[in-house]
Amino acid sequence: MIQAQGLAKYYGRITALRDIRLEIPCGQFVALLGRNGAGKTTLLRILAGLTRPSAGTVAIAGLAPQAARGSVGYLAHSTALYMDLTAWENLRFYARLAGLGRAGADLEREIERVGLAGRAHEPVRHFSRGMQQRLAIARAFLHDPGIWLLDEPFTGLDQEGAQFLKGCLAGAHAAGRTILMAVHDIALGYELAQRFIVIEKGTVALDVMKTSMSLEELAGCFQAVAQGR
Amino acid sequence: MAGKIWAVFHKDLLVEMRTKDSLNIMVFFGVVVLVVFNFALAGARESVRAAVPGVLWVSFAFSGTLGLNRMFASEKENGCLQGLLMLPVDRGVVYLGKMLAASLFMLVTEAVLFVLALVFFNLQVWEEIPYLALVFVVGTLGFSAVGTLLSAVAANTRMREVLLPLILFPVILPILVHAVEATGIILNSGDYAALKLPLSVMGAFTVIFGTLSYLLFDFVLED
Amino acid sequence: MDRKGQQRLDTALWVLLFAGMLLALYMALLGAPREKTMGDVQRIFYFHVPAGIAGLSAFAINFAASLMYLLKKNRRWDHLALAAAETGMVLMAIVLVTGPIWAKYAWLVWWTWSPRLTSSLVLWLLYAAYLLTRNYIADPERKAFASAVFGIVAFVDAPLVWFSIRWWRDLHPSPMLETGGLAPEMRPALWVCIAAYMLLLLFLVRRRYYLECARRDVELLARRVGS
Numbered sequence: 001m002i003q004a005q006g007l008a009k010y011y012g013r014i015t016a017l018r019d020i021r022l023e024i025p026c027g028q029f030v031a032l033l034g035r036n037g038a039g040k041t042t043l044l045r046i047l048a049g050l051t052r053p054s055a056g057t058v059a060i061a062g063l064a065p066q067a068a069r070g071s072v073g074y075l076a077h078s079t080a081l082y083m084d085l086t087a088w089e090n091l092r093f094y095a096r097l098a099g100l101g102r103a104g105a106d107l108e109r110e111i112e113r114v115g116l117a118g119r120a121h122e123p124v125r126h127f128s129r130g131m132q133q134r135l136a137i138a139r140a141f142l143h144d145p146g147i148w149l150l151d152e153p154f155t156g157l158d159q160e161g162a163q164f165l166k167g168c169l170a171g172a173h174a175a176g177r178t179i180l181m182a183v184h185d186i187a188l189g190y191e192l193a194q195r196f197i198v199i200e201k202g203t204v205a206l207d208v209m210k211t212s213m214s215l216e217e218l219a220g221c222f223q224a225v226a227q228g229r
Numbered sequence: 230m231a232g233k234i235w236a237v238f239h240k241d242l243l244v245e246m247r248t249k250d251s252l253n254i255m256v257f258f259g260v261v262v263l264v265v266f267n268f269a270l271a272g273a274r275e276s277v278r279a280a281v282p283g284v285l286w287v288s289f290a291f292s293g294t295l296g297l298n299r300m301f302a303s304e305k306e307n308g309c310l311q312g313l314l315m316l317p318v319d320r321g322v323v324y325l326g327k328m329l330a331a332s333l334f335m336l337v338t339e340a341v342l343f344v345l346a347l348v349f350f351n352l353q354v355w356e357e358i359p360y361l362a363l364v365f366v367v368g369t370l371g372f373s374a375v376g377t378l379l380s381a382v383a384a385n386t387r388m389r390e391v392l393l394p395l396i397l398f399p400v401i402l403p404i405l406v407h408a409v410e411a412t413g414i415i416l417n418s419g420d421y422a423a424l425k426l427p428l429s430v431m432g433a434f435t436v437i438f439g440t441l442s443y444l445l446f447d448f449v450l451e452d
Numbered sequence: 453m454d455r456k457g458q459q460r461l462d463t464a465l466w467v468l469l470f471a472g473m474l475l476a477l478y479m480a481l482l483g484a485p486r487e488k489t490m491g492d493v494q495r496i497f498y499f500h501v502p503a504g505i506a507g508l509s510a511f512a513i514n515f516a517a518s519l520m521y522l523l524k525k526n527r528r529w530d531h532l533a534l535a536a537a538e539t540g541m542v543l544m545a546i547v548l549v550t551g552p553i554w555a556k557y558a559w560l561v562w563w564t565w566s567p568r569l570t571s572s573l574v575l576w577l578l579y580a581a582y583l584l585t586r587n588y589i590a591d592p593e594r595k596a597f598a599s600a601v602f603g604i605v606a607f608v609d610a611p612l613v614w615f616s617i618r619w620w621r622d623l624h625p626s627p628m629l630e631t632g633g634l635a636p637e638m639r640p641a642l643w644v645c646i647a648a649y650m651l652l653l654l655f656l657v658r659r660r661y662y663l664e665c666a667r668r669d670v671e672l673l674a675r676r677v678g679s
Contacts, residue, residue: 048315048317049314050311050314050315058437069315069317070317072315073315074311074315076308076311077308078307078308078311079307079308080308080309080311080312080313081307081309081312082240082244082303082307082309083241083307084244084247084248085240085244085247085307089240089243093236093314096232096233096236097233097236097237097313097316097318098316098317098318098319099233099317116385123247140310140312140315143316164250192260
């Protein structure tokens with residue numbers, strides 16, 4: 001359950017977000033759409049507890065984002081992987097810090113789950129972008145959080161990688177996870193999510209459910225918003 | 230909590246053992262500094278033994294700064310720090326793990342540089358070694374206690390590596406003064422009772438700034 | 453206090469400062485008795501010491517403001533910390549310029565590694581480090597956090613620096629002797645000068661603080677215009 005009221009974020013003179021109002025019930029899959037610089041990343045970072053809002057309130061399951069860290073997983077643009085460690089060592093580090101106490105075999109299974117079987121003990125530096133993204137997914141959601149936050153996760157993925165990620169997201173959604181994902185590709189967002197929120201100039205410009213709009217209509221609305229109408 | 234501190238410490242250790250980036254730079258630069266000092270002190274040949282404590286600690290401080298710079302540079306790469314901050318882990322834990330890792334790297338570097346200094350300056354030490362080790366350890370802990378915090382501060386600025394020496398050196402002056410004197414006492418006068426004061430001050434410095442940094446680290450990592 | 457009240461206070465402060473400085477100048481250069489051994493050169497003491505005391509006070513203000521910022525997260529504390537740091541740096545610069553001048557005439561050397569002079573130098577360096585850190589961070593909030601942390605570290609460090617330099621000096625005494633106490637006839641002049649410099653500190657910090665608040669207002673306005 002994600003709630004935000006009057007959320008704003010300023011960086012000096014620049015307004016990244018202004019007056020964001022949000023209410024996402026448990027288990028909903030929301031696609032966050034918007035142009036570059038609209039404020040999607042800033043919103044996700046605030047929800048993830050990485051940045052404090054300048055104004056307004058935000059609550060994750062009733063708690064402040066900083067307190068709700070254990071229930072949120074965030075996959076940002078950067079992979080947050082240590083290049084010189086192996087896949088297994090990366091996961092072990094994060095597992096330890098998250099207080100998960102996952103045993104060696106358990107982590108291997110995680111690595112297999114994201115399709116990197118056999119590469120568990122190779123340094124991440126040798127992985128392709130797609131492989132790194134897969135490991136990043138394993139890392140971000142290792143602690144099986146109830147809320148998944150993703151910032152344009154399909155960027156730089158090839159067909160196979162994209163297919164894999166789609167499967168992951170569908171699986172998480174089916175398992176009842178709340179997902180908020182920023183995407184560039186409207187069609188992709190339409191395919192995966194139930195609800196669409198368009199952010200423009202730091203505020204919510206459009207908030208619709210899939211059931212009330214077709215893809216063409218959504219694309220049309222998005223164009224209108226982008227052109228300032 | 231100790232487990233998490235160990236996790237951070239061990240990770241930094243592991244990365245270093247794979248790449249040996251930090252240690253290479255630190256040792257190499259330290260050696261360069263020692264060599265430069267040889268030429269700088271050319272006019273004072275006779276009193277070289279008296280200058281050795283200062284020379285040693287200057288090279289330790291400079292190479293230590295390089296090591297500290299690397300500490301957060303590797304976290305900034307790939308946004309690893311962000312990944313860390315997402316976890317329900319106390320920021321102070323990250324500080325302690327990194328501070329201990331930095332101290333270890335510095336101590337290894339110091340050991341190498343010290344042996345080289347023995348060679349370069351033709352010194353003979355044997356029974357002094359345990360006392361020297363004590364001074365090196367306490368001094369290094371104090372250095373990295375405040376150095377780790379300020380390295381995180383500098384890493385967030387536009388200048389990054391360049392800024393760290395500027396903001397660190399005025400602050401660690403007490404450590405340097407006492408460490409140089411203590412090393413001088415051990416090497417030149419042998420009056421070990423006089424070590425009590427400098428060691429206590431360095432110890433106090435470490436405790437004070439270790440605690441302060443532990444508390445303030447949260448604010449530095451915040452965005 | 454409202455705008456009018458502030459302006460009236462500012463004017464009063466300015467008048468007080470002007471008069472105070474004139475009095476201080478008179479006392480220092482003419483009113484105070486001539487020193488026996490060093491002569492008129494000793495009068496620089498009446499600028500050197502008060503500037504040092506005011507500089508230290510600025511340091512303390514910076515520390516308190518930094519601490520308050522971390523606790524309350526209100527940007528006004530950051531403005532105060534910055535104002536105190538800049539003013540303190542200027543005051544310490546006065547100390548570092550008058551010190552060597554005095555030393556040259558009194559003891560024929562430009563610099564003595566005396567605890568007071570050396571600590572003033574380190575304090576000046578700490579101020580400079582504080583301002584440098586601020587300079588290289590663009591985002592105002594990050595800037596405030598980083599410099600508040602450094603301000604606190606620097607203040608906690610200062611006594612240790614002073615102690616370390618004193619101790620070092622005791623181990624490596626310098627050949628020249630520094631005048632210790634002050635003759636009672638000189639005390640009034642010194643007190644007047646200290647008061648004048650503290651007024652100067654108050655005045656400059658206030659003005660700088662208001663300047664920074666104005667900057668912040670511009671930032672808020674620009675933000676509103678930009679959206």
